[in-house]
Amino acid sequence: MIPYxxxxxxxxxxxxxxxxxxxxxxxxxxxxxxxxQMSALLMAIFIKGMTTEETLSLxxxxxxxxxxxxxxxxxxxxxxxxxxxxxxxxxxxxxxxxLAALGIHIPMISGRGLGHSGGTLDKLESIPxxxxxxxxxxxxxxxxxxxxxxxxxxGNICPADKKIYALRDVTATVxxxxxxSASIMSKKIAEGVQGLVLDVKTGNGAFxxxxxxxxxxxKSLVSIGKGYGIKTTALITDMNQPLGSAIGNWFEMEESVRxxxxxxxxxxxxxxYALGAEILKMSNPDLTQEAAIELQAKTVxxxxxxxxxxxxxELQGGNPDVLDKLSDYPRAKYSGAVRAPRSGYLAKVxxxxxxxxxxxxxxxxxxxxxxxxxxxxxxxxxxxxxxxSSGEDMLTVYSNDEKALDQVLAGGQDIFTIEQSPPEIxxxxxxxxx
Amino acid sequence: MIPYxxxxxxxxxxxxxxxxxxxxxxxxxxxxxxxxQMSALLMAIFIKGMTTEETLSLxxxxxxxxxxxxxxxxxxxxxxxxxxxxxxxxxxxxxxxxLAALGIHIPMISGRGLGHSGGTLDKLESIPxxxxxxxxxxxxxxxxxxxxxxxxxxGNICPADKKIYALRDVTATVxxxxxxSASIMSKKIAEGVQGLVLDVKTGNGAFxxxxxxxxxxxKSLVSIGKGYGIKTTALITDMNQPLGSAIGNWFEMEESVRxxxxxxxxxxxxxxYALGAEILKMSNPDLTQEAAIELQAKTVxxxxxxxxxxxxxELQGGNPDVLDKLSDYPRAKYSGAVRAPRSGYLAKVxxxxxxxxxxxxxxxxxxxxxxxxxxxxxxxxxxxxxxxSSGEDMLTVYSNDEKALDQVLAGGQDIFTIEQSPPEIxxxxxxxxx
Numbered sequence: 090m091i092p093y094x095x096x097x098x099x100x101x102x103x104x105x106x107x108x109x110x111x112x113x114x115x116x117x118x119x120x121x122x123x124x125x126q127m128s129a130l131l132m133a134i135f136i137k138g139m140t141t142e143e144t145l146s147l148x149x150x151x152x153x154x155x156x157x158x159x160x161x162x163x164x165x166x167x168x169x170x171x172x173x174x175x176x177x178x179x180x181x182x183x184x185x186x187x188l189a190a191l192g193i194h195i196p197m198i199s200g201r202g203l204g205h206s207g208g209t210l211d212k213l214e215s216i217p218x219x220x221x222x223x224x225x226x227x228x229x230x231x232x233x234x235x236x237x238x239x240x241x242x243x244g245n246i247c248p249a250d251k252k253i254y255a256l257r258d259v260t261a262t263v264x265x266x267x268x269x270s271a272s273i274m275s276k277k278i279a280e281g282v283q284g285l286v287l288d289v290k291t292g293n294g295a296f297x298x299x300x301x302x303x304x305x306x307x308k309s310l311v312s313i314g315k316g317y318g319i320k321t322t323a324l325i326t327d328m329n330q331p332l333g334s335a336i337g338n339w340f341e342m343e344e345s346v347r348x349x350x351x352x353x354x355x356x357x358x359x360x361x362y363a364l365g366a367e368i369l370k371m372s373n374p375d376l377t378q379e380a381a382i383e384l385q386a387k388t389v390x391x392x393x394x395x396x397x398x399x400x401x402x403e404l405q406g407g408n409p410d411v412l413d414k415l416s417d418y419p420r421a422k423y424s425g426a427v428r429a430p431r432s433g434y435l436a437k438v439x440x441x442x443x444x445x446x447x448x449x450x451x452x453x454x455x456x457x458x459x460x461x462x463x464x465x466x467x468x469x470x471x472x473x474x475x476x477x478s479s480g481e482d483m484l485t486v487y488s489n490d491e492k493a494l495d496q497v498l499a500g501g502q503d504i505f506t507i508e509q510s511p512p513e514i515x516x517x518x519x520x521x522x523x
Numbered sequence: 524m525i526p527y528x529x530x531x532x533x534x535x536x537x538x539x540x541x542x543x544x545x546x547x548x549x550x551x552x553x554x555x556x557x558x559x560q561m562s563a564l565l566m567a568i569f570i571k572g573m574t575t576e577e578t579l580s581l582x583x584x585x586x587x588x589x590x591x592x593x594x595x596x597x598x599x600x601x602x603x604x605x606x607x608x609x610x611x612x613x614x615x616x617x618x619x620x621x622l623a624a625l626g627i628h629i630p631m632i633s634g635r636g637l638g639h640s641g642g643t644l645d646k647l648e649s650i651p652x653x654x655x656x657x658x659x660x661x662x663x664x665x666x667x668x669x670x671x672x673x674x675x676x677x678g679n680i681c682p683a684d685k686k687i688y689a690l691r692d693v694t695a696t697v698x699x700x701x702x703x704s705a706s707i708m709s710k711k712i713a714e715g716v717q718g719l720v721l722d723v724k725t726g727n728g729a730f731x732x733x734x735x736x737x738x739x740x741x742k743s744l745v746s747i748g749k750g751y752g753i754k755t756t757a758l759i760t761d762m763n764q765p766l767g768s769a770i771g772n773w774f775e776m777e778e779s780v781r782x783x784x785x786x787x788x789x790x791x792x793x794x795x796y797a798l799g800a801e802i803l804k805m806s807n808p809d810l811t812q813e814a815a816i817e818l819q820a821k822t823v824x825x826x827x828x829x830x831x832x833x834x835x836x837e838l839q840g841g842n843p844d845v846l847d848k849l850s851d852y853p854r855a856k857y858s859g860a861v862r863a864p865r866s867g868y869l870a871k872v873x874x875x876x877x878x879x880x881x882x883x884x885x886x887x888x889x890x891x892x893x894x895x896x897x898x899x900x901x902x903x904x905x906x907x908x909x910x911x912s913s914g915e916d917m918l919t920v921y922s923n924d925e926k927a928l929d930q931v932l933a934g935g936q937d938i939f940t941i942e943q944s945p946p947e948i949x950x951x952x953x954x955x956x957x
Contacts, residue, residue, distance in 0.1 A: 092890075100566060100570060124559035125558035133695075135534060136570045136571070259557075260560055261567075456526075
């Protein structure tokens with residue numbers, strides 16, 4: 090196998106064989122192909138695409154590069170939810186404890202921030218001590234006992250994907266249907282789940298910006314899941330503005346806790362419950378949509394979901410007290426606000442630019458080795474369709490990097506489009522793919 | 524500057540600004556952008572291309588990343604020749620001493636093997652002790668005194684290009700008109716030459732396989748050179764089979780010496796003299812083509828060109844005795860032959876495959892850190908149009924890696940296409956661009 094020839098073949102738009110994909114990926118995972126060759130191949134795949142067969146081969150080699158979990162001994166349904174990523178998307182942090190409180194087993198393997206989007210692991214790690222690197226046995230036992238365990242690609246789960254995912258994050262090769270599909274599905278299949286719901290984001294803050302692309306991705310994901318015998322559905326949901334108002338790791342954790350305490354933003358709760366309903370209905374096909382939502386709302390009302398989050402935080406080494414005393418969490422040194430330059434209706438939010446502003450503030454990574462400042466972030470104060478007054482705060486920004494803060498504030502007004510007549514409000518849940 | 528955003532912009536086929544190109548390239552050169560991000564950008568450029576303005580910006584930042592030489596004190600004409608690369612292309616090793624013997628100053632900065640093609644530096648280094656890493660002052664003095672100095676991108680000549688060139692070699696991003704143009708021309712402009720002839724290879728062993736692509740590259744190169752006030756012409760020459768019969772570093776050095784001793788293959792000598800004639804005519808516009816060739820042939824006949832090669836070898840730390848005693852050079856441990864499977868006419872040579880076979884034998888690099896085995900290589904025994912008999916040796920192969928040798932021998936017959944009727948013989952010098 091000469092890596093050069095495989096890169097060249099794909100750069101010409103030709104189809105790679107299963108053995109070419111396998112040899113290249115396994116050699117990369119073993120450290121025998123360097124990052125710079127893999128990133129060249131990834132860019133060629135990003136631009137030239139992959140056939141369904143190539144995508145399946147990539148999923149297979151990623152899956153088989155490591156071990157698969159076995160939850161057949163679990164007494165109840167085993168399922169997971171995965172989002173394709175966006176800005177302010179903290180659904181997993183609410184949904185995992187809600188479903189666990191309802192007896193569903195959630196062996197959730199999450200990711201870190203990718204491109205402009207945030208990552209569940211980074212958010213969880215904003216809780217002091219929270220350990221997302223449990224060994225697989227500890228995690229397995231935790232899922233059986235507590236019905237939920239929240240980890241990253243600890244241990245030997247899809248090591249090939251783990252290494253490639255980190256590289257895609259910093260080489261602008263994220264928004265690719267075959268690469269996203271293989272990455273997501275290899276991990277989800279390795280979790281050993283019986284059911285899976287995919288939250289495929291669409292809009293200007295999603296990796297797939299058009300409904301057509303999002304639908305193509307959703308179909309690709311669902312077909313791989315079904316091919317492996319997993320009950321799989323997808324919801325295409327809106328990402329033309331952040332979900333909720335908090336962006337940044339601790340900021341989002343705090344908003345999630347408020348959601349579990351019954352004080353969450355409506356859009357965030359709606360998406361959370363809709364995704365949860367998919368899993369509850371897979372587990373019990375007789376359940377109506379309304380009943381599935383009602384069951385979840387009850388775990389919020391009775392505090393059982395929040396207790397589950399605190400319990401799992403404690404069992405994963407985190408300090409659950411910070412979740413009870415949200416306002417004690419340290420704040421970034423500097424803050425400022427982006428103000429509305431004129432009165433009118435908020436018509437558009439440049440959600441991708443918001444995500445990159447978060448990176449600039451310290452809430453995300455520019456390269457693999459960057460560390461994250463959990464206390465940096467933003468609050469967006471209006472949603473599309475809201476009326477705003479000239480001079481009103483649109484965005485409050487926090488950072489420990491004063492220069493970065495100033496830069497974000499200087500460019501901040503470009504993020505918002507204010508118009509004189511009320512805009513069309515994007516619908517939150519667009520389409521269901523099964 | 525967020526590298527991710529620049530990579531993404533190019534991956535979408537958009538045009539980068541001069542400052543985006545400059546910031547990215549200088550940050551990479553300074554080590555603040557990692558290899559894996561540059562290789563992603565290179566692949567995006569490779570597939571999506573660059574405008575003329577982007578190519579000029581890239582040439583400029585590469586040139587200005589280092590220092591430029593000044594040969595205005597040279598009493599005679601200062602010029603260079605550059606080839607876009609092929610298999611068995613050892614023209615520089617003959618042409619530099621020939622022109623130096625004729626009083627032209629040749630400040631030649633050459634490259635290493637790139638992709639499937641060989642590199643002049645690697646060939647020179649097959650002479651024990653030959654130092655291609657002279658400091659710029661030593662090299663400058665050598666060119667003034669001896670009329671020729673053969674180095675790599677020693678010191679501070681286009682450091683940005685040097686780093687990018689090494690990366691392109693191993694990421695299949697070589698065959699790109701803007702990347703080739705900027706790389707070649709930044710170095711040649713930095714040499715401080717008055718005249719430049721480009722040997723743009725075309726055919727199945729060239730980076731540009733079609734005459735159209737080769738012409739586009741030649742025009743791009745010539746226009747950049749003229750823009751910088753350098754007399755520049757290009758010859759498009761055939762690379763549908765190796766030049767001469769030797770492939771591999773010492774093998775090619777040996778064949779070059781025989782050429783300077785008056786015993787060179789006709790095709791090699793024809794291309795050498797044609798390129799040399801371009802420079803001699805730039806230096807003296809009254810010279811006819813015939814006289815320009817005659818002058819060069821005389822330096823071979825009277826031994827002055829060979830003496831010049833030995834002299835420069837000695838002054839650059841090499842042992843000139845090996846050039847007098849060619850057969851004393853150590854041979855690779857293993858050898859074998861590829862034989863003609865049937866009688867007929869040699870109709871086609873897969874020249875690219877030959878180049879890759881050379882890499883497999885140890886004569887080239889698969890990744891930056893690989894070292895080269897100078898005693899590995901091949902001799903091709905027939906040229907297109909020659910009649911061959913079943914069982915006749917087509918290719919003799921040498922390597923110190925027995926397994927690699929067996930693999931090359933096993934696939935060797937696929938390199939040659941033998942037909943029953945005489946094929947069309949590709950013309951050697953196709954076109955002149957000025």
